[in-house]
Amino acid sequence: MAARSSSASAEKRRAILDAAVRVFAERGFNHCRVSDIADEAGVAYGLVYHYFKSKDGILDEVFLERWGLMLEVIQNAHDDASLSPREKLTKVATFIVESYGRQPEVMQVVIVEVTRQANTFGRRHWAKIQEGHAGIARIVASAQARGELRPDISPHVAGIVFYGGIEQLLTAWIFDLMPSEPQDRRDAVEALIETIIGGLGPQS
Amino acid sequence: MAARSSSASAEKRRAILDAAVRVFAERGFNHCRVSDIADEAGVAYGLVYHYFKSKDGILDEVFLERWGLMLEVIQNAHDDASLSPREKLTKVATFIVESYGRQPEVMQVVIVEVTRQANTFGRRHWAKIQEGHAGIARIVASAQARGELRPDISPHVAGIVFYGGIEQLLTAWIFDLMPSEPQDRRDAVEALIETIIGGLGPQS
């Protein structure tokens, strides 16, 4: 009984969070009202404030939850000695792209509403965002150290370019500038990796 | 006299525009007030509305002015038959990065406040943004057609990855995640181009 009631509560909280993601994605964080979230979740206005400190707080939670998963994937890829650098980067890119495939709205919110507005948001999540860059840079750097990638390119810049490429792909999908069927997404990851690892230059 | 007064007007208009850029960059478009712009420009509140239709209108103008320059550079690079693909992409990347070097706030506004919030802004500038992607994709595609770049990678995706890489570099600088001295910027462009054209893979 207690379990039931506790899970019922958790369900409402989750419903609000999910509704917020949909509403943020649809209208943008700045152009939606808290009442939109409540309506979308089918709960009373005040309940939003029962579970969350503020509108900002909801966005924070959406971001942190998802970004945390990504950081784990990056860390795991880095740690897995059985993978080649290409496989590691593929793993990271695939995770992000498939996250988008499964829940495009969540990724839209994470990328468009949070990471892209990080300064407006009082730089609240910079440390976390930076961790992402740094994790990818580490993958590159240790591959360079092992001679698996060319050593003359700054791993920092390489990491940023790689992550920027993924983010821009998502942006293009979000803004409907490119088809994003499952196969399109797989192809895009393939092309991204091929570009980053192999280069666009004519192959000898 | 008329000319004097007209140029004096033009100066005020420009002062407001410049002030808006600083304020947008500092506080973010959504977190600043029109009065902040007027204060920063040292003009009366109402004068902002004499020269501009609305707050959005000011942002539009900042964006269109700068984005137009970039589109020109992309177009020129594309048209210049004397340049190799690498040189063309270098030209584009350098223009954007040096724009940031000269006027970091303008670029910050263009990227953080406009392109990254394109959906929030009712997709007002999508066509223009897309032109940028498309222009880069055209450079890649024609180089592929001429056998100067490998043909098996989608020029669309390549263009997006390239542009995403640049944008993420700017973001990193904007957010102070990387040093951005002139030499740092040149090195970053070099590394970006080398990554995109040559690839990170071990060079034979």
Added chain:
Amino acid sequence: MAARSSSASAEKRRAILDAAVRVFAERGFNHCRVSDIADEAGVAYGLVYHYFKSKDGILDEVFLERWGLMLEVIQNAHDDASLSPREKLTKVATFIVESYGRQPEVMQVVIVEVTRQANTFGRRHWAKIQEGHAGIARIVASAQARGELRPDISPHVAGIVFYGGIEQLLTAWIFDLMPSEPQDRRDAVEALIETIIGGLGPQS
């Protein structure tokens, strides 16, 4: 068993009432939440509404309980033929001042939150408040009738001045404008009575 449980209930009710007094005194009636009371009492939110009709109702009860005691003291002083007017007024003043000494928070709530906001509260307790004034006025009036106090001063005004003096003393203590050690309080009552009965004028 029933008795036990009933007295346990009574204890909780009392705990809530006492907690409310502390919270009202600390933050002011208008600036505290019902949840603050529950927290302070260490009971569940809803229980407050099990025992009390409303937040206002709690304040009413605090006030009526204490004000009733004061009215009794005034009545008893009035009725006790063995007391001189000075003794009667001393009794009243001492009761109020010692009430403050024992439970400063209760008196603070009664005075600051109720009597001083009587009009804001829809004049809910005016009749009771007036009874206090009237009771004191009666003491003065009957002493005048008996020739124990000079007859040329309106007993109404005298009563108001007397009560106002006490209340202002309490206010000064509440706001920490004066020391309020037990001896300070006794001295203050003494000075008050001496002022009211003997007058500040040079004594012949």
Added chain:
Amino acid sequence: MAARSSSASAEKRRAILDAAVRVFAERGFNHCRVSDIADEAGVAYGLVYHYFKSKDGILDEVFLERWGLMLEVIQNAHDDASLSPREKLTKVATFIVESYGRQPEVMQVVIVEVTRQANTFGRRHWAKIQEGHAGIARIVASAQARGELRPDISPHVAGIVFYGGIEQLLTAWIFDLMPSEPQDRRDAVEALIETIIGGLGPQS
């Protein structure tokens, strides 16, 4: 022209202030809305915030303006060597009581909404309130020093009792517990002074 427009502005500001006094007096500070003030003043909602920082800020200004006048009167009475202590206290009491006679709502707001809720208001005006007490105490103390008042009563307590008496008179009028025609007010001041200076005790 400038003067006209400037005084027109000042008039609106004043109109808001006056309206606020009426509304605060009528409904109590905590039970009125900012829109009530705007409506009463016949101005747009937003204009209230053009001229005042906040609802609290309006109350502050009402209080400080009037309280400042009273402090001046107390100071002047204290400084005027030609007045007897009785005359000095009469001057103070008369000023306060006549202030009430002329603008009962202002005095109601000052006393009921500010001084009586000083702790709720974050003790914002304590220093000023205390100055009032202190000023009266100074009048008493210097008269004692000159042998014009008996020396054995704490001037501090005497000042508090005197001020408390006045305040309670005003409270009684505000709450309609006593008639407050001009003659009633003069009589009340007379009785107050006679009580405080001469004492209620039978006169020899």
Added chain:
DNA sequence: AATGAATGAGAATTCATTCAT
């Protein structure tokens, strides 16, 4: 009796935009 989730009416404040001068 006891719990705390759920409700929703308020209310303060902000700020883009308009307008009279």
Added chain:
DNA sequence: TATGAATGAATTCTCATTCAT
């Protein structure tokens, strides 16, 4: 052109009260 007062819609957050368990 230039000014800044005036407007009022929009929106977040609060919190007393109710209710299901």
